[in-house]
Amino acid sequence: MKWSDVTIRQWEELQELTSEGLTLLVEQLAILYDKRPEEIRKIKLDQLKKESQKTAFIATLPTAKAVEKFECNGKQYSIIVDLSNAPAGTYIDLVAAVNPMSMADLLAVMTIGEDTTQERSLTFYHHLTVDIAYPLTVFFYRVWTHFTESIAACSVKELNRIISSDIGGGSSPLTISQTETEPSGTTS
Numbered sequence: 402m403k404w405s406d407v408t409i410r411q412w413e414e415l416q417e418l419t420s421e422g423l424t425l426l427v428e429q430l431a432i433l434y435d436k437r438p439e440e441i442r443k444i445k446l447d448q449l450k451k452e453s454q455k456t457a458f459i460a461t462l463p464t465a466k467a468v469e470k471f472e473c474n475g476k477q478y479s480i481i482v483d484l485s486n487a488p489a490g491t492y493i494d495l496v497a498a499v500n501p502m503s504m505a506d507l508l509a510v511m512t513i514g515e516d517t518t519q520e521r522s523l524t525f526y527h528h529l530t531v532d533i534a535y536p537l538t539v540f541f542y543r544v545w546t547h548f549t550e551s552i553a554a555c556s557v558k559e560l561n562r563i564i565s566s567d568i569g570g571g572s573s574p575l576t577i578s579q580t581e582t583e584p585s586g587t588t589s
Contacts, residue, residue, distance in 0.1 A: 402433065402455050404463040404532040409505045411435075412531045415459060426453055433459070467536040474528040478512040478521070480537065504538050505529070511541050 407415075414432045418425060430452055431438040444452065470479045508529065509522035516524070525534065 403458055404465070404535070405530050407433065407459075407531045409508075409526050409529050409531065409534050412534070413504065429456060429459060463532050463535040465532045465536050467540040468533060471529075471533050473533075474524050476514055476516065476524070478514045481511050481513060504534055507541055508534060508537055511537070 411432050415429060418428050418432075420428055426449070427438050427441045430436070430441045430444075430449075433456055434441070441449075468480070469482065470477065472478070503522075505522045505526035508525050509518045512521060514521055
């Protein structure tokens with residue numbers, strides 16, 4: 402077993418586990434093999450040890466590189482690499498997908514396919530494997546961080562332009578940190 406055998410659903414379930422020791426191992430194996438924990442508890446200890454060794458990779462992060470195109474559940478998808486050329490609706494959907502973070506939702510927004518964003522999200526959640534999903538998610542968060550910083554800087558420039566044209570240039574320009582404070586100087 403390897404990351405290419407683990408779906409986003411399984412990844413997210415693994416991330417939620419809080420148990421320790423043998424209980425944790427049983428829960429992990431139940432998720433990875435789509436079994437109930439009761440079924441895993443019936444396995445003999447020597448077999449449990451072998452299964453533990455087969456699934457030891459889950460203690461590390463996936464290391465595959467992000468791809469521009471991939472297939473999932475028999476359908477082809479391509480990645481939106483340049484956010485500046487994406488439709489405004491993609492940006493709005495991206496904001497919703499990022500807060501709170503859902504790997505399947507994020508990837509559904511950032512891909513192009515013949516199905517709807519909601520259909521892609523469900524397909525990815527149940528079928529897309531972590532070896533593809535994880536590197537793309539990391540890539541998108543890096544792009545997202547840069548993109549939102551650029552938007553914030555442009556917004557401050559536009560606000561300064563509006564202020565100087567409405568007031569006649571008498572007030573001092575805003576900075577990004579000032580936009581987070583109220584006029585009295587107290588933070589909101």
